[in-house]
Amino acid sequence: MVKPFQMNPMFKKAKQNRAFEDVVSQIQEAILEGSLKTGERLPGERQLRETFQVSRGTLREALRTLEQKKLIQIRTGMRGGAIVCPVNTQPVSESLDLLLRYQKIDLKELAEFREEVEGAVASMAAKKAKKKDIKELTSLLELIKTLLDGKPENWREVIKVDNQFHLCLARIAGNRVFESVLSIVYDNIFRYFDRFLPKEEGVTERIYKDLYGIVEAIKRKDDQKTMTLIQDHVKRFDRMMEANQSKVFS
Amino acid sequence: MVKPFQMNPMFKKAKQNRAFEDVVSQIQEAILEGSLKTGERLPGERQLRETFQVSRGTLREALRTLEQKKLIQIRTGMRGGAIVCPVNTQPVSESLDLLLRYQKIDLKELAEFREEVEGAVASMAAKKAKKKDIKELTSLLELIKTLLDGKPENWREVIKVDNQFHLCLARIAGNRVFESVLSIVYDNIFRYFDRFLPKEEGVTERIYKDLYGIVEAIKRKDDQKTMTLIQDHVKRFDRMMEANQSKVFS
DNA sequence: CATTTGAAATGGTTTAACCATTACAACAAA
DNA sequence: TTTGTTGTAATGGTTAAACCATTTCAAATG
Numbered sequence: 001m002v003k004p005f006q007m008n009p010m011f012k013k014a015k016q017n018r019a020f021e022d023v024v025s026q027i028q029e030a031i032l033e034g035s036l037k038t039g040e041r042l043p044g045e046r047q048l049r050e051t052f053q054v055s056r057g058t059l060r061e062a063l064r065t066l067e068q069k070k071l072i073q074i075r076t077g078m079r080g081g082a083i084v085c086p087v088n089t090q091p092v093s094e095s096l097d098l099l100l101r102y103q104k105i106d107l108k109e110l111a112e113f114r115e116e117v118e119g120a121v122a123s124m125a126a127k128k129a130k131k132k133d134i135k136e137l138t139s140l141l142e143l144i145k146t147l148l149d150g151k152p153e154n155w156r157e158v159i160k161v162d163n164q165f166h167l168c169l170a171r172i173a174g175n176r177v178f179e180s181v182l183s184i185v186y187d188n189i190f191r192y193f194d195r196f197l198p199k200e201e202g203v204t205e206r207i208y209k210d211l212y213g214i215v216e217a218i219k220r221k222d223d224q225k226t227m228t229l230i231q232d233h234v235k236r237f238d239r240m241m242e243a244n245q246s247k248v249f250s
Numbered sequence: 251m252v253k254p255f256q257m258n259p260m261f262k263k264a265k266q267n268r269a270f271e272d273v274v275s276q277i278q279e280a281i282l283e284g285s286l287k288t289g290e291r292l293p294g295e296r297q298l299r300e301t302f303q304v305s306r307g308t309l310r311e312a313l314r315t316l317e318q319k320k321l322i323q324i325r326t327g328m329r330g331g332a333i334v335c336p337v338n339t340q341p342v343s344e345s346l347d348l349l350l351r352y353q354k355i356d357l358k359e360l361a362e363f364r365e366e367v368e369g370a371v372a373s374m375a376a377k378k379a380k381k382k383d384i385k386e387l388t389s390l391l392e393l394i395k396t397l398l399d400g401k402p403e404n405w406r407e408v409i410k411v412d413n414q415f416h417l418c419l420a421r422i423a424g425n426r427v428f429e430s431v432l433s434i435v436y437d438n439i440f441r442y443f444d445r446f447l448p449k450e451e452g453v454t455e456r457i458y459k460d461l462y463g464i465v466e467a468i469k470r471k472d473d474q475k476t477m478t479l480i481q482d483h484v485k486r487f488d489r490m491m492e493a494n495q496s497k498v499f500s
Numbered sequence: 501c502a503t504t505t506g507a508a509a510t511g512g513t514t515t516a517a518c519c520a521t522t523a524c525a526a527c528a529a530a
Numbered sequence: 531t532t533t534g535t536t537g538t539a540a541t542g543g544t545t546a547a548a549c550c551a552t553t554t555c556a557a558a559t560g
Contacts, residue, residue, distance in 0.1 A: 032351050055514045057307050061314045068318040077522025078540040087352045095341035104337050105426050113427040120366035177363040305545045327553025328509040
């Protein structure tokens with residue numbers, strides 16, 4: 001058994017024998033390339049059927065695929081149809097969710113990844129932060145302060161604002177790859193926060209103190225310090241979760 | 251206009267009014283729960299149609315969705331049908347790839363991200379590399395050596411083996427999140443290599459020298475040195491490309 | 501024993517119809 | 531005039547029955 005040639009991972013098998021796949025790639029390319037813009041409505045199924053010269057069933061199989069990729073979204077009723085979706089991290093988050101749920105990937109791996117990404121993001125953000133950005137971070141910090149009353153319903157809120165704080169840093173860092181990737185990580189890790197972080201006042205206070213120090217370091221444009229502070233912060237909570245996780249499963 | 255309640259990103263709208271979605275979730279649950287095992291073959295469309303009491307068209311829309319999620323794969327012909335796929339990182343990779351393309355991520359952002367990720371990966375790999383791993387890296391290095399003859403058709407080959415080297419490091423690092431992410435970064439950055447890296451012998455020789463030093467550092471388990479070497483290596487080529495890019499567009 | 505051939509199973513596609521939902525315009529009532 | 535009602539047409543969702551193309555495998559053939 002010999003492979004015909006060294007498979008290049010950039011190429012996929014050209015199994016373009018199904019008509020609906022051809023329709024999918026044509027519409028997908030139009031969206032990615034920009035000739036179909038976000039929010040734009042595609043013609044109805046009966047008209048698209050004509051355009052692509054396929055049956056309505058085949059066309060609908062193409063639409064199902066595009067819908068699954070979150071490139072379009074379908075609305076029913078008059079003036080309904082396929083609407084082009086904005087850029088969306090959801091499909092990545094969903095497939096990562098499957099991997100985590102079925103333990104093809106360990107939470108530890110995701111946590112390790114997060115620690116590194118957060119460190120890089122924080123350092124970049126510290127270098128680039130403008131006054132406006134620091135103001136935004138400070139206001140998130142203030143928001144957390146108001147939630148530090150130990151009420152159980154506010155515990156969850158604090159975690160959410162903490163997430164916002166981290167995503168805000170990613171935006172400040174000014175790199176959309178980091179921003180998207182971190183957003184995907186948070187989509188998935190939130191569930192574990194909820195399950196494995198102790199719901200105590202100490203946790204939320206610790207978050208406030210950590211973030212306060214981070215904002216101070218950013219104000220001083222001390223990117224090295226910002227990075228180590230963020231990494232300590234992230235690692236502290238990852239360790240907490242791991243401890244509770246092993247408790248639960250032992 | 252007031253939202254009825256604070257939308258929690260963990261919950262999705264229960265739009266279960268489409269029959270095929272019900273079929274999708276039933277089959278998906280069966281797969282994820284384990285009652286349908288990897289490699290197992292589902293009944294044919296005509297029989298499934300009966301089971302779920304839907305038309306063949308509706309059933310096929312469900313199959314398209316499951317196929318897109320990479321939970322099943324379809325084979326045609328007698329004894330064909332839907333086969334349950336092993337859960338792997340492919341759907342994450344594909345959707346991340348789509349996300350990067352849709353955002354029209356440019357070389358600068360991608361390169362910046364790559365530099366950070368490669369640094370982290372290299373450091374982790376240096377800590378964990380076994381003899382077998384070092385052997386694999388060395389053999390890739392040897393392969394590059396044989397391609398250092400300045401022939402233009404080998405230039406591309408060297409770049410490919412360089413990519414393999416980096417992905418090999420990610421595997422050695424033992425974190426599948428890093429591994430899939432880096433793999434996608436390479437898929438996307440390759441076209442810039444091809445367009446903007448000077449096709450000179452000096453480039454391939456530089457690659458060889460860089461990787462040689464990296465393998466040596468890994469042998470010494472010097473993770474700090476490995477990290478800086480990798481980052482220098484990556485940055486050098488990113489700067490080269492950026493220089494050529496601005497030349498082209500000025 | 502090897503090869504050819506043909507039948508059956510199965511996915512891929514088409515056609516034509518009907519149902520359910522939605523937006524909107526026309527109309528009616530206040 | 532404003533507001534509420536109603537009908538209608540556009541549109542997605544679903545069904546049914548048929549035919550084609552591909553693949554497998556067993557039977558026939560050499």
